[in-house]
Amino acid sequence: MTIALFLGSLLGLMAIGMPIAFALMLTGVALMYQLDFFDAQLLAQNMLGGADNFPLMAVPFFLLAGELMNAGGLSKRIVALAVTLFGHIRGGLGYVAIGTSVVLASLSGSAIADTAAIAALLIPMMRNNGYNLERSSGLIAAGGIIAPIIPPSMSFIIYGVATNISITKLFMAGIVPGLLMGVTLVLIWMRVARREDVPVQPRQPWSVRFKAAVDGIWALVMPVIIIGGMRFGLFTPTEAAVVAAVYALIVGLFVYREISLRDLPLLFVSAAKTTAVVMFLVAAAMVTAYMITLAELPGQVISLLEPMLDHPKWLMAAIVVLLTLVGTAMDLTPTILILGPVLVPLITKAGIDPVYFGVMFVMVGAVGLLTPPVGTVLNVVCGVGRVSMEGIIRGVWPYVVAYTALIGLFVVFPEIITVPAGWLH
Amino acid sequence: YAQNIQPRLIRFGYGLNEDSNQGRAARFFAEEVAKRSGGKLKVRTFGAATLGPDPQMQNALIGGAQEMMVGSTATLVGTVKEFAIWDVPFMFANEKEADAVLDGPVGQKLLDKLQEKGLVGLVYWENGFRNLTNSRHKIEKAEDLQGVKLRVMQNPVFIDTFKAAGANAVPLAFAELFTALETKAVDGQENPYTTIVSSKFYEVQKYLTVTNHVYSPWIMTASKVWWDKLSPDEQKILIDAAVASRDFERADTRAEAAKALDQLKADGMDVTVMPPEEVAKLREKAAPVTKTVIDSVGQPLWDEVQAEIRKTRGTN
Amino acid sequence: MGAMLLVMVVLVFANAAGRYLFGTGVAASEEIARLAFVWLIFLGAILAVRERTHVGVDMLVQRLPRAAQKACLVICNLLILYALWLFAQGSWQQVIVGLNSRMPVTDISLAAFAAAGLVTSVAMAALFLADLVRLFSGRMADAELVQVRETADAEEIREFEREFAAGGSTAHSGKAP
Ligand code: NA
Ligand code: NA
Numbered sequence: 001m002t003i004a005l006f007l008g009s010l011l012g013l014m015a016i017g018m019p020i021a022f023a024l025m026l027t028g029v030a031l032m033y034q035l036d037f038f039d040a041q042l043l044a045q046n047m048l049g050g051a052d053n054f055p056l057m058a059v060p061f062f063l064l065a066g067e068l069m070n071a072g073g074l075s076k077r078i079v080a081l082a083v084t085l086f087g088h089i090r091g092g093l094g095y096v097a098i099g100t101s102v103v104l105a106s107l108s109g110s111a112i113a114d115t116a117a118i119a120a121l122l123i124p125m126m127r128n129n130g131y132n133l134e135r136s137s138g139l140i141a142a143g144g145i146i147a148p149i150i151p152p153s154m155s156f157i158i159y160g161v162a163t164n165i166s167i168t169k170l171f172m173a174g175i176v177p178g179l180l181m182g183v184t185l186v187l188i189w190m191r192v193a194r195r196e197d198v199p200v201q202p203r204q205p206w207s208v209r210f211k212a213a214v215d216g217i218w219a220l221v222m223p224v225i226i227i228g229g230m231r232f233g234l235f236t237p238t239e240a241a242v243v244a245a246v247y248a249l250i251v252g253l254f255v256y257r258e259i260s261l262r263d264l265p266l267l268f269v270s271a272a273k274t275t276a277v278v279m280f281l282v283a284a285a286m287v288t289a290y291m292i293t294l295a296e297l298p299g300q301v302i303s304l305l306e307p308m309l310d311h312p313k314w315l316m317a318a319i320v321v322l323l324t325l326v327g328t329a330m331d332l333t334p335t336i337l338i339l340g341p342v343l344v345p346l347i348t349k350a351g352i353d354p355v356y357f358g359v360m361f362v363m364v365g366a367v368g369l370l371t372p373p374v375g376t377v378l379n380v381v382c383g384v385g386r387v388s389m390e391g392i393i394r395g396v397w398p399y400v401v402a403y404t405a406l407i408g409l410f411v412v413f414p415e416i417i418t419v420p421a422g423w424l425h
Numbered sequence: 426y427a428q429n430i431q432p433r434l435i436r437f438g439y440g441l442n443e444d445s446n447q448g449r450a451a452r453f454f455a456e457e458v459a460k461r462s463g464g465k466l467k468v469r470t471f472g473a474a475t476l477g478p479d480p481q482m483q484n485a486l487i488g489g490a491q492e493m494m495v496g497s498t499a500t501l502v503g504t505v506k507e508f509a510i511w512d513v514p515f516m517f518a519n520e521k522e523a524d525a526v527l528d529g530p531v532g533q534k535l536l537d538k539l540q541e542k543g544l545v546g547l548v549y550w551e552n553g554f555r556n557l558t559n560s561r562h563k564i565e566k567a568e569d570l571q572g573v574k575l576r577v578m579q580n581p582v583f584i585d586t587f588k589a590a591g592a593n594a595v596p597l598a599f600a601e602l603f604t605a606l607e608t609k610a611v612d613g614q615e616n617p618y619t620t621i622v623s624s625k626f627y628e629v630q631k632y633l634t635v636t637n638h639v640y641s642p643w644i645m646t647a648s649k650v651w652w653d654k655l656s657p658d659e660q661k662i663l664i665d666a667a668v669a670s671r672d673f674e675r676a677d678t679r680a681e682a683a684k685a686l687d688q689l690k691a692d693g694m695d696v697t698v699m700p701p702e703e704v705a706k707l708r709e710k711a712a713p714v715t716k717t718v719i720d721s722v723g724q725p726l727w728d729e730v731q732a733e734i735r736k737t738r739g740t741n
Numbered sequence: 742m743g744a745m746l747l748v749m750v751v752l753v754f755a756n757a758a759g760r761y762l763f764g765t766g767v768a769a770s771e772e773i774a775r776l777a778f779v780w781l782i783f784l785g786a787i788l789a790v791r792e793r794t795h796v797g798v799d800m801l802v803q804r805l806p807r808a809a810q811k812a813c814l815v816i817c818n819l820l821i822l823y824a825l826w827l828f829a830q831g832s833w834q835q836v837i838v839g840l841n842s843r844m845p846v847t848d849i850s851l852a853a854f855a856a857a858g859l860v861t862s863v864a865m866a867a868l869f870l871a872d873l874v875r876l877f878s879g880r881m882a883d884a885e886l887v888q889v890r891e892t893a894d895a896e897e898i899r900e901f902e903r904e905f906a907a908g909g910s911t912a913h914s915g916k917a918p
Contacts, residue, residue: 013817013820014797014798015798015801015802016801016802016813016816016817017797017798017799017801017802017810017813017814017817017887018797018817018820018821019795019796019797020795020796020797020798021786021795021796022795022817022820022821022824023797025824025828026820026821026823026824029823029824029827037436039488039489039490039831040827040828040830040831040834041484041485041488041489041490041830041831041834041835042485042490042831043824043827043828043831044827044828044830044831044832044834044835044855044858045477045481045484045485045488045490045831045835046477047828047858048481048779048832048835048854048855048857048858049477049478049481051778051779051782051783051857052775052778052779052854053778054601054771054774054775054778055601056778057749057753057774057778060746060749060778060781061749061750061753064746064750152604152607152608157603157604160625163442166625166628167603167625167628168607168625168628168629234610234757234761235610235757235761236597236601236604236605236608236610236757238601238753239610239753239754239756239757242749242750242753242754242757243754243757245750246750246754265743266743268742268743268744268746268747269742269743271746272742272743272745272746272781272785273742273785273788273789273794275746275781275782275785276742276781276782276783276784276785276786276788276789277785277786277789277794277795277796279782280782280783280785280786280789280795281796283782290475290476290477293471293475293476294436294471296469341442341443341444341472341473372798373798379796382796383794383796388799389796389797389798389799389800390798390799390800480842480851483842484835484838484839484842484851487838487841488834488835488838499845502845503842503843503844503845503851504841504842504843542841543838543841574760579768579771579772579845579846580845580846581768581845581846584768584846593760595760596756596768596770596771596846597771610760611760
């Protein structure tokens with residue numbers, strides 16, 4: 001009943017053209033009535049609490065860094081180099097996008113922040129180079145969700161703390177599946193790119209490539225500064241985002257001199273506007289998440305799974321299906337916080353390795369960021385890349401299917417995750 | 426059973442995980458209430474801050490949108506400034522003193538002050554004595570703190586205490602702490618043993634120094650708007666169950682802290698106990714900070730607390 | 742809004758730089774940055790209502806006849822006004838509660854956070870009401886009937902490309918000399 005009301009109200013309101021943020025608020029209100037817990041303060045509090053979140057400041061910072069990298073000529077030079085290297089391959093910028101996703105995933109732990117950065121950086125360039133907007137943004141959304149799988153990962157930290165499982169082990173166990181996600185994207189893009197009717201550029205001689213590398217050196221050291229800074233402890237992930245912005249600002253202002261102080265207000269306002277749209281949605285999702293918690297939806301579903309304890313792989317498959325369904329409607333962080341502590345005792349009883357389970361949990365939840373109606377990463381790409389929701393759904397589905405197949409492979413052969421995790425730890 | 430009990434659902438929120446000492450005690454409280462009310466009062470517990478972080482739950486209680494919670498007393502300082510007294514470093518020498526003061530007249534006096542702010546303070550639970558960990562070097566003497574980048578709570582008393590001790594006190598959100606420790610953005614942090622275990626800081630921290638530099642209590646509160654609607658019978662059941670949960674929680678936490686220390690050693694942490702004379706040096710350095718707290722909470726309250734502590738020490 | 746983002750950048754950067762260069766952070770930085778973040782989000786969300794940039798799904802409504810689109814818009818706006826009324830009410834209660842509470846380092850009243858909710862709900866409600874008035878007085882253009890962001894809008898893309906071209910066109914730099 002509760003789940004029907006939840007889905008019915010959310011989907012119904014979205015269907016009649018209500019912005020998702022308000023649909024989420026009203027779904028929360030509907031659940032309040034049903035549970036007889038009506039209180040306007042719950043709405044206000046969860047909205048305000050959802051917005052007041054320090055680690056999520058990485059969102060505006062990475063958006064700003066993206067704006068500054070674009071306006072300051074840094075992204076241009078990275079892409080110029082990438083194009084001299086890969087331009088002669090069909091769909092070359094797609095491989096650049098995948099590579100960037102994997103590299104950025106090792107810089108930050110948040111799918112939203114990474115996606116925002118990559119989308120701001122690459123969608124306009126792919127479009128300017130004649131790529132299909134929907135297919136490009138779908139690829140970038142799919143690449144963005146590698147961020148929480150390859151360490152550092154905010155999701156693994158939350159999961160480890162919520163379920164009392166070693167965070168370092170989770171980090172190590174995430175590396176191989178994260179890289180395999182990148183490989184999956186390459187395989188799918190190879191197929192998708194055949195349909196791209198994009199002018200293929202001639203292969204560049206090494207002298208041209210070298211010149212592009214020299215020209216782009218200031219832009220190229222930026223990831224090094226971020227990785228190095230985090231690895232050697234100069235700053236935290238949120239601060240890494242702000243350092244990226246300040247670095248891009250300095251290079252754009254004083255080295256490449258492509259932005260002047262007069263341009264800055266516009267760039268800041270632009271990043272702020274996008275932030276507001278994305279974060280208002282996050283805040284509204286908190287209202288629904290709160291009511292789902294009060295309704296104790298998770299507990300009811302768990303009782304259904306109890307008879308499967310003797311068949312770990314079937315149990316795992318059932319949980320993957322459940323998480324996939326939950327993932328359509330709920331964001332990753334609340335899913336972890338609500339379901340993690342309930343599921344882990346169950347899977348431990350069934351003899352499933354909790355570290356392996358943690359990687360699977362976060363991976364399925366991350367794919368949920370790509371599925372409507374609540375797909376936060378899709379929203380980010382819509383906001384940053386100016387693509388319609390319908391368009392991005394068309395662009396992203398091949399990757400969602402491929403990821404699901406990869407997850408299925410991990411269900412059948414958990415060793416793909418557990419064996420390398422053993423070597424690395 | 427008592428006569429005047431209505432069937433009621435009580436939403437009880439807390440910040441740690443269900444399998445923490447906080448979660449176990451919350452469950453115990455729920456069971457006690459059910460037992461004492463013949464199942465009519467149903468406490469539903471929500472862990473892992475699923476009802477929001479402490480400040481948010483506190484506001485929900487004041488506004489009547491949530492019934493009960495347990496959380497840090499530090500969150501209340503912004504509402505009732507006298508609660509800052511529990512943050513004074515090196516005030517209690519052991520749990521016995523803390524119990525005596527918190528459960529005694531002074532502790533009750535502070536609980537009563539919450540009423541005019543829309544809260545009903547019920548009992549104090551134990552978070553525990555806080556201790557230091559770091560990844561840089563063994564800290565045995567007060568001077569060893571010099572230059573250590575230490576993450577402290579976002580609270581002027583803690584920041585100033587560690588600055589006075591020569592450490593570089595770094596305010597940082599708890600959510601970012603693990604990564605900051607792992608990447609060595611900060612060298613160390615300070616928390617009770619149970620937190621060091623549950624947040625896995627031992628994975629990224631080598632040295633543990635037993636300083637017991639401050640005792641952190643938790644406090645169980647109820648919404649006053651809601652509380653005033655309860656019958657005296659219902660209130661009595663909740664108060665009795667709260668007291669029972671307090672005794673359960675303290676015993677459980679102390680047992681777990683003892684185990685946690687062993688586990689931390691087994692996990693490879695290098696454990697040092699700071700000798701009393703070095704702790705005394707730290708207390709001396711913190712004296713000006715303590716003075717500012719006294720100025721804020723008022724000398725009379727401070728004197729009362731000190732008198733209570735002396736009384737406890739006298740009976741030792 | 743841009744200024745708030747600037748404040749956040751400066752404070753969070755100063756905290757990191759301060760820790761690295763001088764071994765200490767700016768204690769007040771997190772609290773002020775958080776306050777700026779909350780206001781940025783809500784003021785920006787108001788602006789997004791005005792500019793119709795909130796994300797939504799328009800697959801269905803785009804295909805409806807004009808009368809049905811009008812009906813959807815009226816239902817949406819009325820329901821949103823109800824949600825905003827609750828948001829305003831709740832925020833007002835939170836402002837009252839917040840007046841009694843202060844942040845530990847900066848001593849800023851928590852009401853300063855809750856006030857963002859109040860301002861947002863009131864301002865958004867005014868915008869949605871104005872839309873209803875315009876609709877009923879027949880002054881709303883047909884193109885405005887679907888209010889969620891139609892993001893693939895050609896003009897928006899052109900504008901974005903112009904913005905981009907100002908920084909130098911990427912398409913050219915990638916091509917053969
Ligand atoms: Na990552
Ligand atoms: Na989804």
